[in-house]
Amino acid sequence: MEYSHSDTELIKQPIGYWSWAAYKAVVTRTRGALAELGTTQPQWWVLAQLARAEEPRTRDDVSAVLRDYLDTGQEALDADIDATVARGWVTESAGGRLDLTPEGRAFYDKAAALQGELWAERHADIFDEEYLTTLKVLQRVIRNTGGRAWHH
Secondary structure (H helix, E strand, O other), X not given: OOOOOOHHHXXXXXXXXXXXXXXXXXXXXXXXXXXXXXXXXXXXXXXXXXXXXXXXXXXXXHHHHHOOHHHOOHHHHHHHHHHHHHOOOEEEOOOOEEEEOHHHHHHHHHHHHHHHHHHHHHOOOOOHHHHHHHHHHHHHHHHHOOOOOOOO
């Protein structure tokens, strides 16, 4: 691959810019592809939390995990959970338990296949070792600057 700068120049480039540019490219591509499918990224997160759960999840359980994803606030999460219910993908019991409907499971499977395609697209020409090193370096940068990050 041809890079934007020589190694000598690149080593002096700001990590903040490049991590932001990567974030923007990945999120824009992901959200655009999900929009074409008929959903939003936060709605996908809700479906994924329910589909992958080993035990039943409540609204509070799902919100606790997703609250810090890309600065998504509680009010926005509630609206996205409500949207999955309104679309018939999720049911909510009186006790707050959320369950995927058969339609929700089918849509989740379709969206999960798309996410797999997007993952492969992002990882083209990137070795696992390079990806792992990149994530570890970013985690150290976050720690070194007093930030916090966690992903479930």
